Amino acid sequence: MSRNNAGLSRERILIEALHIIAGRGLGGLSMRRLGDALEVEAMAIYHHFPLGKEQLFNSIAAYVASPSPTGAAFHDEVGQDGEEQTEVEEQAVADERPWDQRLTTWAEAYRERLLTYSGALSLLAHRAPRTPNSATTWALMRHAFDEAGLAGEDIERAADALHSYCIGSVVHQVRHSGHDDEDALDAREWAARFRFGLRSLLRGLV
Amino acid sequence: MSRNNAGLSRERILIEALHIIAGRGLGGLSMRRLGDALEVEAMAIYHHFPLGKEQLFNSIAAYVASPSPTGAAFHDEVGQDGEEQTEVEEQAVADERPWDQRLTTWAEAYRERLLTYSGALSLLAHRAPRTPNSATTWALMRHAFDEAGLAGEDIERAADALHSYCIGSVVHQVRHSGHDDEDALDAREWAARFRFGLRSLLRGLV
DNA sequence: ACCTGAACACCGTTCAAGT
DNA sequence: ACCTGAACACCGTTCAAGT
Numbered sequence: 001m002s003r004n005n006a007g008l009s010r011e012r013i014l015i016e017a018l019h020i021i022a023g024r025g026l027g028g029l030s031m032r033r034l035g036d037a038l039e040v041e042a043m044a045i046y047h048h049f050p051l052g053k054e055q056l057f058n059s060i061a062a063y064v065a066s067p068s069p070t071g072a073a074f075h076d077e078v079g080q081d082g083e084e085q086t087e088v089e090e091q092a093v094a095d096e097r098p099w100d101q102r103l104t105t106w107a108e109a110y111r112e113r114l115l116t117y118s119g120a121l122s123l124l125a126h127r128a129p130r131t132p133n134s135a136t137t138w139a140l141m142r143h144a145f146d147e148a149g150l151a152g153e154d155i156e157r158a159a160d161a162l163h164s165y166c167i168g169s170v171v172h173q174v175r176h177s178g179h180d181d182e183d184a185l186d187a188r189e190w191a192a193r194f195r196f197g198l199r200s201l202l203r204g205l206v
Numbered sequence: 207m208s209r210n211n212a213g214l215s216r217e218r219i220l221i222e223a224l225h226i227i228a229g230r231g232l233g234g235l236s237m238r239r240l241g242d243a244l245e246v247e248a249m250a251i252y253h254h255f256p257l258g259k260e261q262l263f264n265s266i267a268a269y270v271a272s273p274s275p276t277g278a279a280f281h282d283e284v285g286q287d288g289e290e291q292t293e294v295e296e297q298a299v300a301d302e303r304p305w306d307q308r309l310t311t312w313a314e315a316y317r318e319r320l321l322t323y324s325g326a327l328s329l330l331a332h333r334a335p336r337t338p339n340s341a342t343t344w345a346l347m348r349h350a351f352d353e354a355g356l357a358g359e360d361i362e363r364a365a366d367a368l369h370s371y372c373i374g375s376v377v378h379q380v381r382h383s384g385h386d387d388e389d390a391l392d393a394r395e396w397a398a399r400f401r402f403g404l405r406s407l408l409r410g411l412v
Numbered sequence: 413a414c415c416t417g418a419a420c421a422c423c424g425t426t427c428a429a430g431t
Numbered sequence: 432a433c434c435t436g437a438a439c440a441c442c443g444t445t446c447a448a449g450t
Contacts, residue, residue: 004415004450031443044415046444053443122328128381154402160378161371161403168374172366175334196360197367197411201403204410210431210434237424249425250434258425416449423442430435 006040010048013038014059021060021119062129064117099144100202106140107166107198114170121174124167148206158205165201169194212246216254219244220265227266227325268335270323305350306408312346313372313404320376327380330373354412364411371407375400 016037020029031053035042049055095102114121141159150158173190185193222243226235237259241248255261301308320327347365356364379396391399 005413006415008414030441032441041416042442043417043444047414122331125328125331125377125380128385157399157402158406160399161375161406164374164378164403165367165371165407166374167377168370168372169367171331171373171377172370174331179334193363193366196363197370197407200364200367200410201371201407202410204406204408205403211432212434214433236422238422247435248423249427249436252425253433414450416447418445418447420445421443424440426437426439428435428437431433 006038006044008038008040008044008048010059013045013048013056014063017056017060018063018117018120021117025119026122057123058127058129060120061123061127062131064114064120065124065129066113066131066133099147102140103144103162103202104195104198106137107162108194110166111170111194114167115173118170118174121171145205150206161201161205165197169197212244212250214244214246214250214254216265219251219254219262220269223262223266224269224323224326227323232325232328263329264333264335266326267329267333268337270320270326271330271335272319272337272339305353308346309350309368309408310401310404312343313368314400316372317376317400320373321379324376324380327377351411356412367407367411371403375403 013034017029017034020033020037030042031045032042035045038045045056046052049059095105114124138159141162142155145155145158173194177184177190219240223235223240226239226243236248237251238248241251244251251262252258255265301311320330344365347368348361351361351364379400383390383396
């Protein structure tokens, strides 16, 4: 059974890892199981992630936290080329709506993404990916908060607060849902609460 | 070396676990290492945490997220008796300051606690402890937001938003500090940013 | 370059046994 | 009741070997 060139790639590995996490949780992801799912010996993964599981985790975190699925996380973690998300940038610039609507759109997309990969949420607690996308996001924030009348340090602080609120909301939701609770909320109510807090925060920031 | 009755207890195990997490990270906490630190065979821990590591993790999460270190997490995870934190309740009731100052005090204490045990932060992403303290916190929130003029569902939503912001801020800080970054922030600036967002959120909520 | 297979040190947990 | 010690199935990773 000496099958060589199994067609492995960083992208395939990452996708399969997310699949396993979705199905069996983060604790269910082992190199051996990942190898099985890819129909490959576990050790083959180390050729694409030489630093092992830690590097795989970093890539997963980068992929999940990436506000748009451009696939930037598939390549190097420190992406020095910023060509591939020009579409996103143009899209953000072309958006003619008021600043708060632009930020709301961004925040809801970010929340949606975190929620989609909520099984990997705990990976984000200790890993800050430096994806090309984070620069794009920062540009969007600066532009919007500038338009809102903020200046200097306040812009960074407002962007930080918005980020914090988004990730915190998802953590809060994941923490408190799925428990056989007498007062369990459904997805619609969670989304409503998110928007309520988001509106409040944006109103208070300016 | 058949030493029996090593004086093990839930509390001692929990404290030692937090110690290991602080020193070597969450991944460095193994039952065997924990046993070594307690000068006991690893299997002795199972007598106090019959459900194993998962139960230990739940207890750690309950302890860390507990807004006041009353030791409630040492006993059962579903604490049905609420006698031990009457002091906290009385203290909260006796607080005569305006509602926003009371919430600010709570939020900063909560943040401080999460930051102290930041190594266990990722445990909070999937575990919602039902400690006696959470009832106390809820009472404090309801009282404060009621005084602020909120009513009905808005009180729950505001409390959720405040919780989300606090935990999100700590996750955000932990994510982005400790990386040899050109623009690394110090503890004072992180605290300032937290207060900035907190003030904004409270202002926007009412 | 890309993957295999054996090996090593470690892990969580069960279970019978000791006191 | 409280702890030990051996055992089992699993884990991440290294390293020499195959193509």
